[in-house]
Amino acid sequence: MDHRALIASIPPEAKDSLQQRSNAAGLKHLAAYGIVLAGTSACIALRVPLWLLFILPQGILLVFLFTLSHECTHKTPFRSGWLNDVIGHLVSIPIALPFTWFRYFHLAHHKWTNHPEKDPELGGKPRPGNWRDLLIYLSGWPYWTGMAKVLMQNAFGRINAPYLPARQHHAMRIEARLLLVLYVLVGLSLLYSSVLFWLWILPVLIAQPFLRLYLLAEHGLCPSVANMLENSRTTFTNRIVRFLAWNMPYHAEHHAFPNVPFHRLPALHRWTQAHLKTTSDGYSKFAGDYTRALKS
Numbered sequence: 001m002d003h004r005a006l007i008a009s010i011p012p013e014a015k016d017s018l019q020q021r022s023n024a025a026g027l028k029h030l031a032a033y034g035i036v037l038a039g040t041s042a043c044i045a046l047r048v049p050l051w052l053l054f055i056l057p058q059g060i061l062l063v064f065l066f067t068l069s070h071e072c073t074h075k076t077p078f079r080s081g082w083l084n085d086v087i088g089h090l091v092s093i094p095i096a097l098p099f100t101w102f103r104y105f106h107l108a109h110h111k112w113t114n115h116p117e118k119d120p121e122l123g124g125k126p127r128p129g130n131w132r133d134l135l136i137y138l139s140g141w142p143y144w145t146g147m148a149k150v151l152m153q154n155a156f157g158r159i160n161a162p163y164l165p166a167r168q169h170h171a172m173r174i175e176a177r178l179l180l181v182l183y184v185l186v187g188l189s190l191l192y193s194s195v196l197f198w199l200w201i202l203p204v205l206i207a208q209p210f211l212r213l214y215l216l217a218e219h220g221l222c223p224s225v226a227n228m229l230e231n232s233r234t235t236f237t238n239r240i241v242r243f244l245a246w247n248m249p250y251h252a253e254h255h256a257f258p259n260v261p262f263h264r265l266p267a268l269h270r271w272t273q274a275h276l277k278t279t280s281d282g283y284s285k286f287a288g289d290y291t292r293a294l295k296s
Contacts, residue, residue, distance in 0.1 A: 001275050003228040003256035010271055018260050018268055025263040026078040029246065030068070030087070037061045044198050055198065059207025062200065064244040065091040066211060071246050073103040076261040089175075094200060096147045098179060101154060101164065101172050108163035113255060114224045114231040120163060127220050130295045137216070140208030151176045214241075217286045218251045221293060222278050228255035230277035234269070237282055252276055 001009075010018070040058040044051050071077045072088030085099075092099040105120050112118035116126070128134035136142065153159065154176035159169045186196055222231045232255040242249055250265040253272050260268050280286040 001229075002226070003252075006229065006272060006275050007257050014271075018257070018264050020264065021076055021079040021261050022263065023079045023083065025261070026083070029077075029243075029263070033061070033068075033243075041199055045195065055203050056206060058199065059203030059205070060210050060244065062094050062204050063207045063211040064214075066095055066097065066215075067245045067248050069095070069097055069099060069102065070106060070248070071262055072099070073106045074258055076259065077246070093179070093182065094204060096144070096151070096179070096183070098147075098151060098154060098172065098175050100168060100175050101150060104164050104168065105161075110255065110258060111163075113228065114219050114222055116224055120161070121219070127216065128294075131291075134291070134294060138209040138212045140205065140212060143208070143212070151180055155180055213283060213287060214245065216290065217280060217283055218248075220286070220290055227277065228252060229272065229275055231255070233278045233280060233286070234272075234276055235280045235283060235286060241283070252278065 007015070037058070040054045040061060043054040044058060048054075068077065069088055069092045072084045072091070075081055075084040078084050078087070088103075089099045092102065109119055109121045112120075114122075116122060117124055128137045154172045159172055164172065186200075190197055190201075217233055217235050219232055222233055225231050229252050232252040234252040235249045237249050246262040247265040248254060248262070250269050253260070253265050253268045256272060257268060280289065
């Protein structure tokens, strides 16, 4: 059974329940996330004993804001559309991800998941196939250079990717220019204070491998087929990772039925679990499988 047949088999009342968005659920999760992030930030800013040990957790919390930005592109974390847009734009700032651009980039990824030529996440290139390419990928260097290129092209160049609608080009230009101005101001602020270096810049740089491995597991080693239960991986993991990633380790479920908000994905999993084709028992297991498949 492929994902279309599976979703069609779910009774209408259950399908409606699965798609119920909730401001309360989204804000509760966001508040808990914000409290943890505020705690690590305070420990660094106040230089508590062993404060350097909080830099990695700070970075992990910051880079995993990507998963909330991702959810906001689908307008599912919150019931109110404007709230999805506002939060999506705000949480994208620390990771240099232009939200309007990303929305259409990501929708194209859903349309062409794992297609070697058409999936924009692949960009016509295979995923890392040897140790050198994997280490470069995990460092985050391709991401940062790629986002710098996107920002510059959107701000001053041509926006010509086929999945970017012309009606949004102006918004993408304004968004990119505002982000570039903000990052220039941040750079200038470092001449007077190192606070943002310790609270933001260093943490997001050193935490990249954790996010990159998580993202690699979503579709790495998955076949290039149309069935979302096969071309996307569900990774069985602990509550901490599911919290950080807004339940996106249920990734095959998300691709099979993108209208389901994060807090309903465990319920959707109960419908899909017998039909999943690609799964891993944790990210360590996936990492082991992936590295064993690398060319020497």
